[in-house]
Amino acid sequence: MPELPEVNTVRKGFERIGLSQRIVSVQVHDDKILRNCSAEAFCKGLEGHTFRGTYRRGKYFFADLDSGASVLFHLGMTGDILYYSDEAERSKHERFCIALEDGMYIGFDDPRKFARILLLQDREAYVKEVGLGPDALTIDKSAFRAAFKGRSATAKAILLNQSLMAGIGNLYADEICYQARIHPASRAGALSTRQLNKMHQKTLDILQLAVDQDAYYKIYPDDWFWKWRDLDARPPGGKGKIMRDKVAGRTTYWIEGVQKLVK
DNA sequence: TGTGATGTTGAATG
DNA sequence: GCATTCAACATCAC
Numbered sequence: 363m364p365e366l367p368e369v370n371t372v373r374k375g376f377e378r379i380g381l382s383q384r385i386v387s388v389q390v391h392d393d394k395i396l397r398n399c400s401a402e403a404f405c406k407g408l409e410g411h412t413f414r415g416t417y418r419r420g421k422y423f424f425a426d427l428d429s430g431a432s433v434l435f436h437l438g439m440t441g442d443i444l445y446y447s448d449e450a451e452r453s454k455h456e457r458f459c460i461a462l463e464d465g466m467y468i469g470f471d472d473p474r475k476f477a478r479i480l481l482l483q484d485r486e487a488y489v490k491e492v493g494l495g496p497d498a499l500t501i502d503k504s505a506f507r508a509a510f511k512g513r514s515a516t517a518k519a520i521l522l523n524q525s526l527m528a529g530i531g532n533l534y535a536d537e538i539c540y541q542a543r544i545h546p547a548s549r550a551g552a553l554s555t556r557q558l559n560k561m562h563q564k565t566l567d568i569l570q571l572a573v574d575q576d577a578y579y580k581i582y583p584d585d586w587f588w589k590w591r592d593l594d595a596r597p598p599g600g601k602g603k604i605m606r607d608k609v610a611g612r613t614t615y616w617i618e619g620v621q622k623l624v625k
Numbered sequence: 626t627g628t629g630a631t632g633t634t635g636a637a638t639g
Numbered sequence: 640g641c642a643t644t645c646a647a648c649a650t651c652a653c
Contacts, residue, residue: 474648
């Protein structure tokens with residue numbers, strides 16, 4: 363589910379509910395998603411402490427503890443944070459939960475277990491280690507263009523490469539390509555400066571609007587491709603034909619006749 | 626009921 | 640180093 367705007371929404375929810383409350387206890391139901399520590403170490407690192415702030419870079423969301431440590435929540439495909447005050451509301455695929463002193467539970471739900479949760483002593487060092495590129499919400503024009511320069515990969519592969527720019531996933535990549543009128547399978551290095559500038563501006567506009575609307579896709583503008591991402595739909599504006607194929611290893615939709623293939 | 630798909634990523638492979 | 644493929648996992652739609 364989660365790309366940059368969705369992760370940002372998760373972060374906002376956490377800021378509202380998870381901060382400034384002492385952690386009473388932590389229960390781990392499935393330790394598979396804990397990637398750098400045991401369930402015991404995870405509980406010990408949290409219990410008795412308080413979340414003081416958050417940080418996000420791309421799809422990586424960090425919750426900082428008063429101890430100086432941070433918890434990294436990477437949501438994978440199906441991770442989500444759910445809040446509840448009654449244990450009867452616990453979701454079926456909760457992997458762990460954090461009980462706060464005011465009676466709220468922070469539940470981490472993840473059916474497919476692709477999420478990764480880490481307990482970090484130094485999140486800045488971790489961000490460096492992972493090699494995340496600049497956040498796609500604020501990436502500047504020169505870094506954006508440099509990401510494409512001289513590359514033989516497809517334009518979509520560049521947008522999805524988290525070490526070049528962090529936060530874009532499969533759906534927003536298609537949206538960006540559509541609005542920039544670029545075919546997602548275009549060769550990255552063959553795009554003109556003008557085309558790259560346009561794609562850069564669309565990237566910022568699309569992500570900012572999605573963030574402002576809390577990633578609630580139902581209220582996205584009608585001319586966004588998102589709503590037409592379906593072979594049986596008529597394309598927005600009625601022009602061209604909606605196509606689907608694998609690009610950069612991911613199912614990709616585009617509009618033939620509207621998005622230019624640059625090779 | 627089998628098959629192929631999935632809003633992700635890193636390890637493996639060429 | 641770069642580009643591509645595949646596995647990790649559970650569920651859902653044909």
